[in-house]
Amino acid sequence: MTQSVDQAMAGFDPALPLAVALSGGADSVALLVASAEKWPGQVSAVHINHGLQAAATLFEDHCRTLCKRLNVPLHVQAVNASKQAGQSPEDAARQARYMAFSALAPDKYGGVAIKSIAIAQHADDQVETLLLALSRGAGLAGLSAMPAHWQRDGLDYYRPLLQVAGADIRAWLVQRGVAFVEDPTNSDEQFTRNRIRARLMPALRSAFPQFLDTFARSASHAAQGQQLLDEVAVQDVQTIARSTDGLPRIKALQGLSRPRQANALRYWLKQNYQCVPSTVQLAELLDQVADCTTRGHHIHIKVGSGFVQRSSDVLTWYNP
Template identity: 45%
Template sequence: MKPTLPAKLLQALAPWRDAPAWHIAFSGGLDSTVLLHLLATAKPLVPLSAVHIHHGLQAAADAWPSHCQSVCDYLGVPLRVMRVQVPSGASLERGARDARYHAFAQVIGAGEVMLTAQHREDQAETLLFRLLRGAGVRGLAAMPVHRPLAGGHLVRPLLGVSRAELEAYAVEHQLQWIADPSNADTRFSRNYLRHRVFPILTERWPQAVPGLARSAEHLSEAQGLLDELARMDLQAAEQPSAFPWLGLPSLALAPLRELSDARQRNALRHWLNPLTRLPDSDHWVGWQSLRDAKHDAQPLWSLADGQLHRCGERIWWLPSSWSEFSDVPVSWSDAQRPLQLPRNGELRFCGKAPAGPLEVRYRQGGEIVDVPGRGRRDLKRLLNESGLPGFVRGRLPLLYRGEFLVGVPNLAGLWAPPSQDWQLHWMPQTCDQGLS
């Protein structure tokens, strides 16, 4: 006997029954209406709520929050309505999706679950759409049943359910749902596939949709194996750097060089995936140029959301906002308290701060500093000796008293502090503090 739709749903959600809360992404359409009704009537022990995202893209959408509210009131489910701004760009679909998931990330707390109602036809459309765009295994794995989102989880429990099953359930229970007029607009790629391509495919191959969805499952399993291989290959490359205080992701280059080109790309895709949108096949020549550059070169590879830098035998990830800091001098009137540098972290003293009016400046070139036991030394040469990555040097805070350079943060491990009475510590702004 085939399991009922409620049984399928509860089985899919079994791994998440101990989550602190479940949130349903409730558009008011057929799919999310069925999901909401299934869960509200199942009365799970997990606290349940709904979230409606108002994109503001069409006049008809202004009436949808009130419809969603009435449905939630009837089912006894709390509803939160969130208005988002969809940025203008080449793809309205992508902009709306990004805005929607950004809002979801604001809703869920640690360990909580956001449930979305994509079904089997959605999965087949995603696979075909990405196949036409030339996606690799990761893209062709289509939509995962589960993925991390903010501090919680995004779960799609209906991916194994057909749209026909959802419609039958809705009719049986006399549910009312919103018919989004934009779903009929074939100018949008997914709608074109849904209304023009899939009817022809299923006329010739009736099992096209479940077949494509099954292929997506196989590709998802293959991607899981590639991820396991990547984690194994990255173990040796993830040895700590000489500058762990920088707080930037980095890898040792030598272990990567020992891998085949295909395994290098696989390991890097896995490592870069949470940091940036991944490059297409043609763009990977940038990795080869960075990897094969001369030892004393400092090449970089520009990606969608940042840059990969190579310094010596190490590669570093710098998010796009790394350069967004102010190099304007900053007065330090109360040196007993930490100094917050504009988008450049924090500077503080350990020990008694030196007397006099102090100011933080940034490198202009030609700086000289006193080094205990070595006398007056050229700062540039000292930085070269230290191996401090070149991309850090422009934002290294320098402490001045008048026109005299009295200190460089010893946290960089460059040399001994200028005095036994105090040390200058710099904690740069890290990716977790807003650089990514």
């Protein structure tokens, strides 16, 4: 069931000190205000200036004004969100944000002592993420949408408003008389997420009034299924791994069913190299593994940003 902002914050119990990712938009402003009220003196804000739009200065100025009024320390970090070859602008910005957040961790790059970071995605964002995943033919990992809690670079990340509707967040701010900035790019329908927001979400709301709850439930079921797949993958990777370096042995890999081979290889690539193979790449790799019955069989396949190749009796991955 969707919650109010106050209900969501009542159940939010991160390790302190807490940093709130503050864009200046309605959702992050509400999260910062609610967090600062709940933990006075234990909350700071982080504003990432991507420098990708003319309104960037307006967003930063608003964040400075708000934090001054709330008596909350503000860390402003300018990042280079230029995308690399084969990378989407959204992914480039996301990776740049993570690098900036990582600098806040204790003992990292002289960072400040932050234990947790809160990000303000809400229930509508969760459904949009699920619809994006469906449009791309994603597996269970994509259909799981966004987790409410995860860890990265020694920090705990939270999305405490995932069960709060976006409209309820804005109503909460209006009731309190708190201003926020509208991102002009949100109405640009050249971006798929914006088209989903402008065209599909109103239709879904009309046809299925409870869709925020039911779609979130489906994402939760997918996340549980993905967790089981990960547990199986851990066992299989341990079974097929060469003892000296953990590389998957081809003969041992061939002893698994094709679905378990795919699951194990996908997990091995992601955990060790942050590499996510496409469906076509993984299918080609599995075909080559199946055909690898002689010493002279050569494997060299593009996977992600690098290549999987055969080295003696194991598979390796490298990024040239």
